[in-house]
Amino acid sequence: MTRILFAKLLRDLRWPLLIVALLLGGFQCLWAKITQRIVAELLPEFLKVMRMGDLTGILFKGPGRLMQTLMGGETIALNSTLDMLTIGYVHPLMQTIFCVWAIGRASGAIAGEIDRGTMELLLAQPLARSRVVLAHLCIDILVIPILCLSLWAGTWLGTFLVGMLQFNAPVAPFQMGAAANSTG
Amino acid sequence: MLLRAEELTKDYGRFRALDDLNLTIAPGEIFGLLGPNGSGKSTAIRLLLGFLRPTAGSATIAGHDCWHDSIAARREIAYLPGELRLYENMTGRQFIAFLSKLRGHPPTAEIDELARRLDIALDRPLVQMSSGMKRKVALLQVLAAHASLLILDEPTNTLDPTMRDQLLDQLKRARERGQAVLFSSHVLSEVEQVCDRVGILQRGRLVHLQKMVDLSEARSIRAYFAETPAKLPELPGLQLRNEEDHRLWLEYQGPLPPLLDWLARQPVVDLRIEPLGLAPIYHRYHGVEA
Numbered sequence: 001m002t003r004i005l006f007a008k009l010l011r012d013l014r015w016p017l018l019i020v021a022l023l024l025g026g027f028q029c030l031w032a033k034i035t036q037r038i039v040a041e042l043l044p045e046f047l048k049v050m051r052m053g054d055l056t057g058i059l060f061k062g063p064g065r066l067m068q069t070l071m072g073g074e075t076i077a078l079n080s081t082l083d084m085l086t087i088g089y090v091h092p093l094m095q096t097i098f099c100v101w102a103i104g105r106a107s108g109a110i111a112g113e114i115d116r117g118t119m120e121l122l123l124a125q126p127l128a129r130s131r132v133v134l135a136h137l138c139i140d141i142l143v144i145p146i147l148c149l150s151l152w153a154g155t156w157l158g159t160f161l162v163g164m165l166q167f168n169a170p171v172a173p174f175q176m177g178a179a180a181n182s183t184g
Numbered sequence: 185m186l187l188r189a190e191e192l193t194k195d196y197g198r199f200r201a202l203d204d205l206n207l208t209i210a211p212g213e214i215f216g217l218l219g220p221n222g223s224g225k226s227t228a229i230r231l232l233l234g235f236l237r238p239t240a241g242s243a244t245i246a247g248h249d250c251w252h253d254s255i256a257a258r259r260e261i262a263y264l265p266g267e268l269r270l271y272e273n274m275t276g277r278q279f280i281a282f283l284s285k286l287r288g289h290p291p292t293a294e295i296d297e298l299a300r301r302l303d304i305a306l307d308r309p310l311v312q313m314s315s316g317m318k319r320k321v322a323l324l325q326v327l328a329a330h331a332s333l334l335i336l337d338e339p340t341n342t343l344d345p346t347m348r349d350q351l352l353d354q355l356k357r358a359r360e361r362g363q364a365v366l367f368s369s370h371v372l373s374e375v376e377q378v379c380d381r382v383g384i385l386q387r388g389r390l391v392h393l394q395k396m397v398d399l400s401e402a403r404s405i406r407a408y409f410a411e412t413p414a415k416l417p418e419l420p421g422l423q424l425r426n427e428e429d430h431r432l433w434l435e436y437q438g439p440l441p442p443l444l445d446w447l448a449r450q451p452v453v454d455l456r457i458e459p460l461g462l463a464p465i466y467h468r469y470h471g472v473e474a
Contacts, residue, residue, distance in 0.1 A: 004285045012273060117269030121322075124233055124263035125286045126255045 001127055005135035013143065020101055021147060024094065025154030031088030032158025039081050052079060085155055094151075101147070109136045186211045186260075186332055186364045187232070191241035194227050201227040203388040204241070209364050211332065214355055216375040217368040218462070219385035220470055225368040226266065227388070229337055232366075233263060246332055259287070262329035264322050266337035266368070268315075276306040276313070276321045283325050291328070298324050302350060315342045327354055334358055336367035340374055352378045372462045382462060386469045394465060402437040402460035410451035417446040425464070435460060 046055055056078060060068040068076060070090060077083045088094070110133070113119040122132065187209040194202040202224040209215045217225050230236045232243055234254025243250040248257040271279055276299075277291075284291045299306045302320050310318060319342055326334055334355075340348045355365050355378050369375050375382055376396065384392040402421075409430045416424060421437035430453075436443055437460075447455065 001286060001288075004282070008271075008282055012271075117265075117267060118271060120235070120265050120267075121263075121269070121283075122286075123235060124258060124261070124265070125283060126259040126288075127286055128255055 002131050002135050002138065005127075005132065006138050009135055009139045010142070013139065016104070017143060017146065020097060021150035023097060024147060025150040025157070027091070027093060027097075028088050028151050028154025029158035029161070031091070032085065032155055033162050035081060035084040035088070036162040039079055039084055043079050085159070088155065089151060098147070105140065105143075109139075185209065187243070187245050187366065189228075189232070189241070189243040192228070192231055192238055192243050193240040194224075194231055194236060195239040200388050202231065205390050207383065207390065209333070209366060211364050212359050212362045213380045214359050214365040214367070214378050216379035216382040217366065217385065218370075218372070218375060218382055218466060219368075220370075222387075223385040223470075224388040225385055226337065228385070229263075229335055229366075229368065232257075232335065233261065234258060260332040262326040262331035262334050264319075264326045264334075264336040264339050266341065268319055268322055270310050270318055270322060272309075272311040275309050276304060276324075279310060279321060280306070280325050280328065284328065287329055289330070295324065295328055298327055302347075302354075316344060316347060319343060320347065323351060323354070327358065330363075332363060334363055334365045334367075336365065338368055338370065340369065340371060348374065372466055376462050384466060384469055391469050392465060394462070398437070399460060399462065399465075402435065403440075404458050404460045404464060405432075405434040405436055405443070406456045407432050407434070407447065407450075407452055408454040410453055413450050417443070419443060419446075435464065 058064075059078070068074065071087045072083065072090070076087075110119075113122065113132075123129065185208040187207070189205050189207040192202060192205040192207075193200070205224075205228060207215075217228065219225050227236065231238055232245065232250050234250045234257060237251050245257040246260045248254075248260065250257045271282070274282065277295075280295055281291045284295075295306070302324055304317065304320050304324060306321075310321065313321065319339070323336075323339065326336065336355075339351060343351060352374055355367070358365055359380075376399075379396050382392075382394045382396060383390050384394070404425075409432070412427070412430050412432070416422060416434075419436070419438060419442055422443065423435045424432065425435050426433040440457075
C-alpha cells in the first residue's frame, strides 16, 4: 500500500521535481562557466596589476567579510577552480530554491492533502495513517538526493563543456592562502 | 448484524455532536439517515469510518471495532464523501485504479461496464469534468469496491434527475447483491424511494426510527366537512393532526373500509387521501412546529 501511495505521490511531484532539478542543474552548469571566466580570464588580468593577497583584502574588507564567510570562510581561494565551484552550492539562489522546495513540500504534503479535501477520501480506504506519513517520508528520502544529484550533474556538465578541470590556475591555492595570511 | 452502534457518543468540548446513538444495519438493508445540518449525521459517519474517537460507546462493522480495529472495519466500507474532492490531476480511470489498488483489488473489466451504465467518460481528466460527473466517478469507485457496507453522504448532491434515478437504481442493485447501504440525505422523496428503514437525527440524538414498510400502510387524510363531526371514530391507528374551520387533517394506519364507512356518514365536501410519506414525520421533529 505504501508503494502504491509512493508511486502516486511521485507521479504528482514529477513535473515540479523535473523543473527544480533542471533549475538547479542549469544554474550549476552556468556557474561552471562563471567560474571559468573568473579563474581563467578575469583573475589573471587582476593579478597583472596587484597581488592575490591585495585583491582578496579589497574584496573581503568590511561587509565583504560576510560574503567571504558565506562563500566558505577564510580558506576560500578565488583562484582555485574547485573552491569557486563550491560557491555555486551555497549561492543565495540555490538556498532560495531549496527553501521554496522545502516549504512547498512541507505545506503541500499532509496539510495540502487535508486542505484540498482529498485526505478524507484517502483515509476512508483500509489504510493506516502511518502509511500515508511513511509514503511522504519515502518521497523526501528519494527526492532530496535527486536534487543533490542534479546539482552535481550540472557541475559535471558545465565543467565538461568549458573544459575547466584541465585549467591550471595562475596561483596555486596554498600560495594564495599564504599571500592572504601575509596581508592579513 | 453488519453494523452495530451502541451508545455511540461524541463530544467536541462541551458540545455534544452525537448523543447515545444505538443503531443496527443488516446485510442487504438500505438505511437512510435524515436530519438537518448539524444534527450529527456527518459525525456519525466519521465515527463509523474511524476518523473520530468516540467519547463514549462503540461501533462495529462486521465485528471490527470502528476505532480500535479501524483498518479492518474500513475494509468492509466503501465511502462517498458529501463534500467531494478528487485528485484533479488524474483521469477517471487512474483515480479508480488508484483507490482500487489501495483496497487491494486491482480494477477489473467491471469498471468499464459500470462506467458505460453510468455514462462516464473514464479517460477524461477529472479537472475537465463537471461536479456531477465527478460525483458519478466517485460513485463508480464506491460500487466497484464490493464492500459489505456502502456509506454515502448526501450522494445525490449535484446530480441531475436522470442520474439521481440511476444512482438510486444502483443502490437497489447493491441491496440485491447483499450489500448494506447507509446514506444521508435531505431529499425525503429519494429516501422514501429506496430505504428500508430511516433514522431521524435531531441535535445529535436519534429521535425516530421508521420502517418504510409500515409507512406504506399509513395515510394522510384531509377532509373538508360542511359541519365538523362531533367526534372521531374510535379506530386504532387514527390520529387527529390538525383541525381548522371544518377541515380535519388525520393520519391513519389501518384498514380503510371502517374509516370510509364513517366518512360516508359525514357531510363531506371534499376529501383527499394519500400515502403518509416521510414528510409529516420529519417535520414533526424539524418542521416549523417542532
